[in-house]
Amino acid sequence: MGLPISQILLVTGFCLILIGLAGILVHRNILRIIIGFSLIDTGIHVVMVATGYVTGGTAPIIDAAMDKADGATNAVDPIPSALVVTAIVIGFSVTAIMLSFAIRLYDARKTLDIGAFTESKW
């Protein structure tokens, strides 16, 4: 058997984060920058889920098939998944608010180039 799924996920997640960061720093268009942020978010979500993975673990449901003692070793850790759900919601609303700012900024200047919005400085 090759790499465990969690490691593949971790690598993918961190790659997504790096791609997102590069997107933020390379692109001048506000919408692309926002996409960069979404990519970072997604990457982090993937990393979080991966950290909770237990190789060969089952669903974390304590029932007749699995008692409490087994749960700690044989089941996937449910907490990261729970956290991810919250994080997705937060990421969603942050993206939404960034997009709404982008719309307002475009209305004000008729451009989405971030270099056009430097009136307050020093």
Next chain:
Amino acid sequence: MVEALTHPLNIFLFGLGGSFLIPLLYRIAKPLPAMIFVLALVGIAAVSGVCLWAVYHGQPVLESFTGGSAPPYSINLRVGPWEGVCAFSVNVVALLAAWHLWDRLRQNYAAQLLFLLLIMGVNGMVMTRDLFNLFVFLEIASIATYGLLGFDGTPAALTAGFKYILATVLASTFFLLGSALLYHVIGTLNIDDMIVNRALIAGPIGTTALVLVLSCLIIELKPFPANGWGLDVYQSASSGVAALVSGVVSAGVFFALFKLLPLFENYLTLIAVSGGITFLFSNLAGLRQTNVQRMLGYSSIAQMGLLTLALALMRQLGAEASMPLVVGGLFVNHLLAKAGLFFLAGAVNRPRVDGWSALAGRPLTMLIFAILLIAIAGLPPFPGFWSKWELVIRVAAAGHLGWIAVILIGSLLEIAYMFRWFKQVTHTVEQGAIDVPPGHLLPAGLCAVLLSVSGYVAANLSGAASLWIFAPLGAAAFLCLFDWLPGRLKSFLMLITVLVLGIWIVGPVEGIGRLFALLLLSGGLVIASASFYRADPRPGYYPLMALLLLSIAALLRTRTSLEFFFSWEMITLSSYFLIAHARGAYPHALPFLLFSIASAFCLLAGFAMAAAVNGTIDLSAFGAAGKDAWPAFVLLAVGFLIKAGAAGVHIWLPGAYAEADDDLSAMLSAVVSKVAIFGLFSITYLAIRSDIGLDMAHVMGWIGLLTTLLGAAMALRQTDIKRMLAYSSMSQLGYIVTAIALMSHLGWVTAFYLVANHLMVKGILFLAVAGVILRTGTRLLEENGGLVRNMPFTFAAVATALISMSGLPPLAGFGGKWLLLSAMVEKGWYGLAALAVLATFGGFLYMFRLAYTVFLGERKARFNAIAEAPLALLVPQYVLIVAIFTLTFFPKLFMDPVSAAIDPAFASTLVWDGMSLETIYGYWNPIPVMAITVAIAMALFFVVWLRYIYGYRRAPTTGVTVFYAFYQPVLSRLLRPVAIAFWRGISDLTLSAAGSVRKTYTGDGQTYCLYVLWYVIAIYVTGTLIRS
């Protein structure tokens, strides 16, 4: 029932419930959301208040478990003393901000919703004990902030808001990643469990996770240079929102850092360095700001840097007991003062600093403005003062002198730009004055009131609160209430208050302090009574005068260096505001303040270092100080010399003395300047009994005489009477410094004698000049002339003062000079003695010029009809003349107590031990010394006169005026404005450094993201290096 209502979780019920109800009720009826909003906000504040009350009254920490199970299986929230204070103060500021923003909030239910969510989010950040829950609350607060920023509408505000979003989202991304990894390493999200098991957080993943969480918190606190996004928001958001971001949101983040600090035990130095750099550089860049809100932003960021620095240092030094005073005090101080300043900036609505001159002549607004500025500058009596004191003392005790320098230099820079802002208000411009409606002023005013209350609480915490030390402030506040009365009545009230309270304050004072108390209090009252000559209301003048005089009295009573420093700063502040009161003084008041504060900071550093060596802040411990205490003594001496206007650091003096109100100049020169002398006196007095070397005394002697000479020479050059007297004052103080530096019994008796003599002489001269200016309307020497027939009594007073000051027999000055020369000869300082003779000669020359040019000489035709000076000015002068005569003819009355006060403290170090002053007089034969002095002075005069006669042939003019004019070119060749050029150079250098620093902020959102990323990487690299 009540208990259920005041459960801490109700804060979230109010917050979330209110937020859900608001849009719903908006559909039903338009005014309903506003009612719900107010109800929910007041509810949040009330619940946090009740919780704080409960905790304060000894209830154990309030723990709330959610979901019916104990942590770590559920999220728990905690309200302890720290959480209670933080949440309650944040909620109070939120209420004030809602009041401030009400015009906008009322029309916009969405803004109300966001406001409520923001406050709830910050409360959650403060109370939660779960790391992920902390993240959620951080995001709730952040998203609500983004929303509020979006409501401002202007393109600049939108742009700034977007940059803010970019940077903070990046930061919170790191927090999320960090907390997920932390959970992976340690298996819990409960903060308490994490702290208990913090040893498990190791290895590459654990370290990275920790560093990521730390970087997020530091970034959210806007560290230099990754903080351009914060500055832009402070500048362009509406003042209310900026206040929320600066006070409330930062408070939540700071509390998160505070809460998680035990996890960052290994990174404390890193946190402190980050805070220190931010404090220093933000304040530096603030110097160049002209936009009010951006300037407040720089100050805001700097203050958060200071807080971070203080937090990390206190933790590192293990000074948990000082935490409430240092961290709590700085926190509350910044929260209230900065929010108040933002509210005020919004209410005044002048975006540029120079537009604030429109506030001139609005006493209430100016009072609020001044209180907020004093508080943010960390000056007494507000909490920041007590916190900074404790911080510096603790840091000095640990021997970290570099940190003291960072804290004090940063504070000085902040005071510079904050009070440059205040300078505008004292600069009267006739057009465009504005009236701020009381309703708009209320939030800022309440902040000022709360600051005063918390200042008293902080004083209690630091153990310095006593009735007498706050009595001057109480008296000033009392007199403020009667500020609507006519001027003369207020003056009378002030004199009575000062007399009664002053006698009560100095009652228990003994020794040298008692003598100074007697002299300064009575002298102060006599000179202050001259204010009867002005009938105008002079708003604020009399409360400040009471504050000044009573603070001087309190200073003489102090037993600890904290009390001394407190009273010292009160004297500085009250004299600054008094000087700023005068119309023409506005360019000169700021240098006065800055040099005074620099002097005060030297004292603070000196006291802190002495406390570190002595182990106590008792002033009496100085006497037992060992050799290690010498740097402290040097700093203290430097501090007092700056305040005494010693040569080189004198440049603040002439402007301040000359441009102050005429009767105030008399007070400053005669009474207030003696405070520095008292300080020098007490310190050297204690130093001589300690083991430290006295080599610096000789240096001080030279500084003193150099000051005397320079002062005299510059006085000779002046054409303005008040400037001349100002330089004369500097010159005379130089003698006193030299006399103190003699470090002998005779030297000190002399110093005290000179203090008394100078007080009376300068009091008379400045008051006489006040009369002349009142009658002739000009301060220039040459424009006056021949007033002796119009103002004979004033002339007689000036002549008496002249004789006494120049040291001519038979008046008191003669005795003083004689004592001084004797003491120098006794000590073997012949070079200095010769200089003293030369300076005496210079002193005589300029004094003679004053008397001759103004009163003798040719009378200008337009002065034919002018009258004698008013009685209100003459009476104090003649009281002082009576004092001079008493001093002259009954020196024993004066000398015996002086000698007695100084004697018992000495054992064998003094030659004159055991002899009464009469014996000294008897033992010393004055005739040879005086004969030589007079002979030299005559010879000098003869030489100068010959030179003049010789030159006169080439310059065919006549008269005494010409005699002086003839020597002007010589003087101007000798006296280059070196000191002014030097200080101007320092100022230009600082400003250009500030200009370069602020170029970091390009305004480009992407660049700001890059800074944030670099900052995280820098923290990561240094953090890993520290760890390994």
